[in-house]
């Protein structure tokens with residue numbers, strides 16, 4: 001078992017940031033002529049045979065508003081535009097009460113460094129294994145002693161007046177187990193619960209075999225929640241591979257997608273950052289992820305590399321595989337800027353394809 005947390009175990013992201021590419025991106029945006037010329041092409045002009053774009057022709061014949069069914073909601077005005085997010089990349093042990101007190105101290109440290117939103121890793125109160133899930137599972141809806149992990153999250157979010165996306169823990173409901181993320185508002189109330197929709201069943205011979213479906217049941221609904229720090233869509237780890245979920249959240253007006261996740265040593269190096277940047281770039285919103293720290297002696301070795309991605313696909317803050325607390329700024333005013341400069345939402349071809357949000361459609 002690892003020693004209890006001390007603040008020296010944690011690092012401010014500034015020490016660990018990769019060179020911030022935003023400055024490079026700004027220089028892409030600042031000379032604006034190239035982008036302006038794309039947007040301002042007169043509707044009659046063509047370049048090398050490419051069809052020109054103007055919002056009037058798109059609205060009439062390309063039907064961008066019909067590319068999302070029901071139509072996409074406008075981006076809501078967030079309660080605040082700029083704030084700090086804290087990503088707590090935590091070590092996880094077999095000692096559940098240590099994991100809970102460790103997470104509590106990390107949240108307190110993130111808040112003391114200015115985080116108004118804190119994100120925890122996937123399965124932070126238990127080892128990530130099918131043998132452990134039933135043993136560590138909690139009855140979240142019962143609360144109190146039946147769910148010490150979420151009782152802690154509720155207490156700390158209320159005391160510190162912050163929003164917490166509580167990573168995930170194994171949840172028991174009758175004879176079923178779920179991989180569940182709880183969102184607590186700054187009043188300590190449980191605002192939303194996301195049960196991992198896509199179970200992680202993988203078999204790459206000689207590399208990694210893991211079947212979550214041996215013990216877990218898949219969740220049934222996408223989860224998007226209005227908080228003090230904006231509208232947030234939730235996915236857990238493998239959920240990030242399914243772009244339709246992220247597209248649905250974007251069409252419902254999400255500012256930020258949060259994915260607690262524990263990628264592994266086979267897929268992590270190739271896919272983890274790629275998927276985060278893809279979800280952010282395609283949907284022109286922020287994406288935040290949080291992994292457990294790596295424990296090479298564990299049955300399942302997590303890749304680490306918790307990250308914040310901006311709406312142009314830029315890595316704003318990241319870390320390696322050790323324990324870390326990343327503190328990074330989110331600025332929602334960038335969302336409209338990016339969407340104005342690169343107006344994907346006005347350029348979709350609703351005449352050629354449509355994304356159907358089944359839940360929203362059926363609730364009409």
Ligand SMILES: NC(=O)CC(=O)C(=O)O
Pocket residue numbers: 200236237238239241262263264267268
């Ligand atoms: N652990 C997961 O849920 C997902 C993962 O590791 C992968 O998709 O790869």
